[in-house]
Amino acid sequence: MKKPILTARKAGLIACSVCHLLCPAAPREHGVRASKCPRCGATLHSRKPDSIARTWALVIAACIFYIPANVLPMTTVTSLGMVQSDTIMSGVIYFVQSGSWPIALIIFIASIFVPLLKLFILCYLLISVQRKSHFRPKDRTRLYLITEAVGRWSMLDIFVVTILVALVNLGALATIQAGPAALHFAAVVVITMIAAMSFDPRLIWDAKEKMHE
Numbered sequence: 001m002k003k004p005i006l007t008a009r010k011a012g013l014i015a016c017s018v019c020h021l022l023c024p025a026a027p028r029e030h031g032v033r034a035s036k037c038p039r040c041g042a043t044l045h046s047r048k049p050d051s052i053a054r055t056w057a058l059v060i061a062a063c064i065f066y067i068p069a070n071v072l073p074m075t076t077v078t079s080l081g082m083v084q085s086d087t088i089m090s091g092v093i094y095f096v097q098s099g100s101w102p103i104a105l106i107i108f109i110a111s112i113f114v115p116l117l118k119l120f121i122l123c124y125l126l127i128s129v130q131r132k133s134h135f136r137p138k139d140r141t142r143l144y145l146i147t148e149a150v151g152r153w154s155m156l157d158i159f160v161v162t163i164l165v166a167l168v169n170l171g172a173l174a175t176i177q178a179g180p181a182a183l184h185f186a187a188v189v190v191i192t193m194i195a196a197m198s199f200d201p202r203l204i205w206d207a208k209e210k211m212h213e
C-alpha cells in the first residue's frame with residue numbers, strides 16, 4: 001500500500017503564485033474563493049482559473065493563424081524591378097537548392113517544426129488532463145517544460161526578417177519587405193507562448209492525487 005500523498009490543497013492551503021507564500025485557503029463564498037495573499041496581495045488560486053478552457057481557446061487561435069503564416073508570403077524581394085515573394089516553405093526550398101542546407105534546416109526547425117510541435121504537445125496535454133489520464137505524469141510534465149522553454153526560439157524567423165528589412169534597402173536596386181505572413185507568424189508564436197503559460201501543469205498530477213484518496 002502506498003502512503004497517501006499530502007498536497008497543499010488537501011491540507012487546506014494555497015501557494016501564492018507570485019511570492020510562493022503558503023496561505024490558508026479561505027472558506028468558499030457563493031462557490032468562489034476570493035482571498036488575497038497576506039504578504040503580496042495577489043489573488044490566490046488553488047489552480048489557474050479556467051486553465052483548460054483558456055488554453056484550448058488559445059491553441060485553436062494559434063492553429064488558425066498558423067495557416068496564413070505558412071500560405072502567405074513571408075518576404076517580398078524587389079531586385080532590379082523583379083518582384084519575388086517567398087513563403088516560409090519556399091524559402092526553405094530555395095536555401096536547400098542553393099546548397100545552404102544548414103540555414104534551410106534552421107528555418108525549417110524554428111518556423112515550421114517547433115511551432116507545430118508545441119501545438120501538438122499542448123493538445124496532447126489538454127486531452128490527457130481532460131481524460132484524467134494516469135499515463136506517465138512525470139514525462140508529461142517534462143513535455144510541458146519543453147513547450148515553455150522553446151517558446152522564445154520560434155521568434156528567430158521574425159528576427160531574421162526584421163533584420164533583412166532594416167539592412168537591405170538599396171532603393172531602386174533592391175529592397176526586402178516583410179510579407180503579411182510575418183504578422184500571422186508572430187501571432188502564432190505569441191499566442192502559443194500565452195497558451196503554454198495559461199496551462200496549469202498541476203492538473204496533470206491531480207488525477208494521480210484522486211487515485212490515492
Ligand SMILES: [Zn+2]
Nearest residue numbers: 016019037040
Ligand atoms: Zn504572495
